Amino acid sequence: MTRLGRVEQTRGRFAEPPLTPRTAVIWSVLRAELDRRGDAELTVLDVGGGTGGFAVPLARAGHRVTVVDASPDALAALTRRAAEAGVADRVAAVQGDGDALAELVEPAGVDLVLCHAVLEVVDDPTPVVAALATALRPGGAASVLVAGRAAAVLGRAMNGHLDVATTLAADPAGTAGPRDMLRRRYDASGAAALLGAAGLVVEEIHGVRVLADLLPAAVADGQSAALVELERALAAQPPYRDLAAQLHLFARRPA
Numbered sequence: 001m002t003r004l005g006r007v008e009q010t011r012g013r014f015a016e017p018p019l020t021p022r023t024a025v026i027w028s029v030l031r032a033e034l035d036r037r038g039d040a041e042l043t044v045l046d047v048g049g050g051t052g053g054f055a056v057p058l059a060r061a062g063h064r065v066t067v068v069d070a071s072p073d074a075l076a077a078l079t080r081r082a083a084e085a086g087v088a089d090r091v092a093a094v095q096g097d098g099d100a101l102a103e104l105v106e107p108a109g110v111d112l113v114l115c116h117a118v119l120e121v122v123d124d125p126t127p128v129v130a131a132l133a134t135a136l137r138p139g140g141a142a143s144v145l146v147a148g149r150a151a152a153v154l155g156r157a158m159n160g161h162l163d164v165a166t167t168l169a170a171d172p173a174g175t176a177g178p179r180d181m182l183r184r185r186y187d188a189s190g191a192a193a194l195l196g197a198a199g200l201v202v203e204e205i206h207g208v209r210v211l212a213d214l215l216p217a218a219v220a221d222g223q224s225a226a227l228v229e230l231e232r233a234l235a236a237q238p239p240y241r242d243l244a245a246q247l248h249l250f251a252r253r254p255a
């Protein structure tokens with residue numbers, strides 16, 4: 001049985017958030033880590049955690065979460081959301097730039113660090129990942145989500161933008177030029193190398209949204225539960241994994 005199949009059968013104190021093609025695979029991986037830690041109250045750091053889509057459910061599960069984000073608006077929404085969920089005392093909002101993360105966090109004080117959809121927008125991902133690794137206690141885990149390069153090439157081409165797809169495929173950073181919203185995109189080996197260079201040991205890589213962005217809305221919306229299940233089934237399997245819109249890496253600081 002795959003790990004994703006196995007964790008579906010576990011039941012802890014974790015309150016299941018709504019699962020979507022964007023979140024289901026990540027929550028499966030995170031829930032396995034929470035189950036592994038038993039009843040321990042974890043210290044969690046969510047870098048670029050935005051409005052708290054992950055932070056608030058983790059706080060509801062009994063953990064203490066600090067969200068560092070550059071956007072005051074996102075942090076205000078996070079604070080409201082945490083209050084509405086009754087976990088305001090478990091969620092700290094810190095305005096800060098991910099590029100200066102090393103100045104914002106104490107070393108070796110965090111059990112679980114999240115960095116989702118951030119490494120593709122910061123100035124330089126290398127010091128950010130180094131700061132994530134430094135923030136972790138030995139044995140602590142990192143959940144890192146990055147934009148996938150192959151999906152961006154396919155997506156541009158399928159929308160008829162063959163020139164953009166060509167640029168994106170040839171660009172070393174996986175961008176489509178100055179008008180691209182993202183500064184870089186990754187394939188699985190490149191993302192794993194980035195984390196490995198910071199001393200993190202990558203344990204799992206999954207694709208997130210292998211199919212979701214390719215399907216007509218009528219199919220994605222009309223068969224949402226089946227789509228979530230299919231996304232789970234394909235997430236760990238190359239070549240499907242490598243075509244996903246995002247790549248999720250779960251890594252650990254060696255004990």
Ligand SMILES: C[S@@+](CC[C@H](N)C(=O)[O-])C[C@H]1O[C@@H](n2cnc3c(N)ncnc32)[C@H](O)[C@@H]1O
Nearest residue numbers: 048049050053069070071074096097098116117
């Ligand atoms: C695409 S959202 C992802 C939010 C959340 N991590 C998620 O996956 O749902 C990116 C977030 O990163 C924040 N962000 C962008 N650049 C940042 C930076 N340099 N430092 C810290 N946060 C940043 C944005 O404000 C936004 O909340």
